[in-house]
Amino acid sequence: MVKLSSRIPLPYSFKVIELFRNPKNLGKMDDATVWALAGSIACGDMIAMYLKIDEETQSILKASFESYGCAANIAAASILTEMVRGKTLEEAWRISWRDVSDALGGLPKVKYHCGILAVGSLRRAIRAYFQDKLKPKWLPENLTAEERHALEEEELAERFSRKS
Amino acid sequence: MGSDLNRDVEGLLKAHGVSEREVYLDSENSGLIFPEALKAMVDSYEEAARGHPAITHKLGWESYEKLYESTLKIAQALNCNSEEITYTHNGTEANNLAILGLAEASKSRRKILVSSIEHLSVIFAAEHLQKFGFKVVKVPVDGEGFVDLDFISRNVDKDTLLVSVALVNHEIGTIQDVKAIIDVVKGHDEKIVVHTDACDALGRVKLDLKRLNLDLASFSSHKIYGPKGVGALYIKEGVNVSPIIYGQLSTQHLWPSLENIPAIVGFSKAVELMHLNFESYNSRITRLRDKLIDGLLDIEYTVLNGPKGYKRSPDNVNISFLFCEGEALTVELSLKGIYVSSGSACTSRILEPSHVLQAIGRRHEEAHGSILMKITPFHSDEDVDYVIGSFPDAIRRIRSMSPMKPGGG
Numbered sequence: 001m002v003k004l005s006s007r008i009p010l011p012y013s014f015k016v017i018e019l020f021r022n023p024k025n026l027g028k029m030d031d032a033t034v035w036a037l038a039g040s041i042a043c044g045d046m047i048a049m050y051l052k053i054d055e056e057t058q059s060i061l062k063a064s065f066e067s068y069g070c071a072a073n074i075a076a077a078s079i080l081t082e083m084v085r086g087k088t089l090e091e092a093w094r095i096s097w098r099d100v101s102d103a104l105g106g107l108p109k110v111k112y113h114c115g116i117l118a119v120g121s122l123r124r125a126i127r128a129y130f131q132d133k134l135k136p137k138w139l140p141e142n143l144t145a146e147e148r149h150a151l152e153e154e155e156l157a158e159r160f161s162r163k164s
Numbered sequence: 165m166g167s168d169l170n171r172d173v174e175g176l177l178k179a180h181g182v183s184e185r186e187v188y189l190d191s192e193n194s195g196l197i198f199p200e201a202l203k204a205m206v207d208s209y210e211e212a213a214r215g216h217p218a219i220t221h222k223l224g225w226e227s228y229e230k231l232y233e234s235t236l237k238i239a240q241a242l243n244c245n246s247e248e249i250t251y252t253h254n255g256t257e258a259n260n261l262a263i264l265g266l267a268e269a270s271k272s273r274r275k276i277l278v279s280s281i282e283h284l285s286v287i288f289a290a291e292h293l294q295k296f297g298f299k300v301v302k303v304p305v306d307g308e309g310f311v312d313l314d315f316i317s318r319n320v321d322k323d324t325l326l327v328s329v330a331l332v333n334h335e336i337g338t339i340q341d342v343k344a345i346i347d348v349v350k351g352h353d354e355k356i357v358v359h360t361d362a363c364d365a366l367g368r369v370k371l372d373l374k375r376l377n378l379d380l381a382s383f384s385s386h387k388i389y390g391p392k393g394v395g396a397l398y399i400k401e402g403v404n405v406s407p408i409i410y411g412q413l414s415t416q417h418l419w420p421s422l423e424n425i426p427a428i429v430g431f432s433k434a435v436e437l438m439h440l441n442f443e444s445y446n447s448r449i450t451r452l453r454d455k456l457i458d459g460l461l462d463i464e465y466t467v468l469n470g471p472k473g474y475k476r477s478p479d480n481v482n483i484s485f486l487f488c489e490g491e492a493l494t495v496e497l498s499l500k501g502i503y504v505s506s507g508s509a510c511t512s513r514i515l516e517p518s519h520v521l522q523a524i525g526r527r528h529e530e531a532h533g534s535i536l537m538k539i540t541p542f543h544s545d546e547d548v549d550y551v552i553g554s555f556p557d558a559i560r561r562i563r564s565m566s567p568m569k570p571g572g573g
Contacts, residue, residue, distance in 0.1 A: 070492050
């Protein structure tokens with residue numbers, strides 16, 4: 001691993017700045033069907049994803065988010081809540097962090113993890129929804145890379161807090 | 165970083181817009197320039213510094229004269245001989261020359277002590293030497309960033325080559341008692357070399373190289389509002405340093421190639437201005453610093469990083485805003501025309517936040533919310549009032565977006 005200082009050029013797209021300035025679907029959802037938290041404050045980024053699900057069609061009526069993180073983190077979570085609205089849970093599950101990055105006009109390389117964490121929080125919420133239900137075929141047994149990313153970050157945070 | 169998708173910086177800047185008022189507080193990362201230093205630099209490009217100072221023709225001699233004059237002025241301000249100054253292109257190169265060049269010249273000694281809050285150009289250079297059998301010992305600091313003198317005393321021995329501690333810390337402004345460090349080190353063994361990264365000290369604290377009995381000291385032009393692209397290393401007469409880059413020599417045996425003479429002329433002008441105006445600049449900057457610190461600490465859930473009062477560099481303000489991610493805050497403040505930097509690590513999840521803040525015992529979440537600001541001679545009371553007035557809304561908005569809020573939730 002190349003050691004880097006914490007200063008790396010971050011040419012955000014104008015879309016990131018727009019969503020940072022005026023985030024869509026920001027805030028806790030009181031009537032959410034399900035929600036999930038991913039990431040940690042010790043790692044410097046955390047996303048809470050709230051979903052209102054239509055039980056009959058298993059589609060997302062609306063989504064909202066809260067975020068502790070950089071501008072790209074906020075923008076990634078916000079655009080994902082836009083992308084999933086009206087989609088079935090299966091369609092929402094298939095959204096990749098690349099799709100999030102593309103929708104933002106391309107995240108800088110060092111900010112890919114923001115897109116990954118956003119997708120991780122969404123998939124956690126979807127998984128949580130099926131926790132006590134019959135699991136559909138498209139829902140994999142094992143955690144996907146995006147979910148593992150969130151988990152690794154939380155474990156890292158755990159190590160940080162033990163250290164201090 | 166070649167695979168970054170987005171290169172539309174123009175679109176980014178357009179979306180960002182321009183604030184009615186702009187206050188630049190990021191001199192830590194890139195300094196503004198004294199108009200007088202810029203003029204001296206432009207003049208020397210156009211007039212007396214066009215030639216190569218080591219070539220035997222009229223333009224060469226003119227350049228040599230300009231270089232010599234500039235060095236004399238710097239030497240006078242620092243109280244050293246002009247032969248003791250080697251120019252580099254920045255502070256990072258000066259620190260590398262000090263550490264790697266000293267190691268290169270050392271015959272037997274293999275132990276290096278650096279403080280745990282040094283600039284990365286000191287820490288990484290020292291760590292690089294581990295590959296060649298050197299032992300690097302990090303000197304711990306207390307909660308305000310002061311080095312542990314007892315630790316230094318216990319750890320210097322016959323094998324110790326170098327002790328390197330910055331006179332003023334670049335992030336939290338701690339002014340070390342370098343005199344006491346030198347006394348401890350030299351009390352053990354006169355031959356141990358003491359280096360100080362003085363990039364952030366120049367112009368902010370009194371610096372008399374002869375009286376201090378320092379061996380090596382690094383300087384950076386942009387940190388004293390001179391042009392970018394020039395730094396210097398003071399090497400006390402008799403201290404052995406070997407070159408670390410090779411090529412055609414000009415006037416300096418330790419840093420080959422053509423000197424950046426217009427930049428050196430500008431640097432020299434900046435040194436002169438900082439020296440002449442030392443009292444007036446620092447009394448004003450100190451007052452504005454304390455006004456800004458007091459104003460921002462009025463915001464809830466804030467912690468000052470570094471000491472208060474006379475042991476803090478007159479220009480340094482570093483505050484952690486808890487429940488706030490620092491990088492988001494730099495963008496939010498930028499939209500208000502306030503330019504600052506953060507010790508957050510949100511550039512990549514594998515990176516830890518500022519090593520300086522961690523060394524003084526800040527938790528990760530405290531370091532992520534840190535904002536570094538530097539007051540300059542260019543700032544006014546109105547600038548500081550604007551910043552104090554703008555922060556609460558910025559903090560409130562960033563905090564409002566977070567799932568973790570003060571008081572739990």
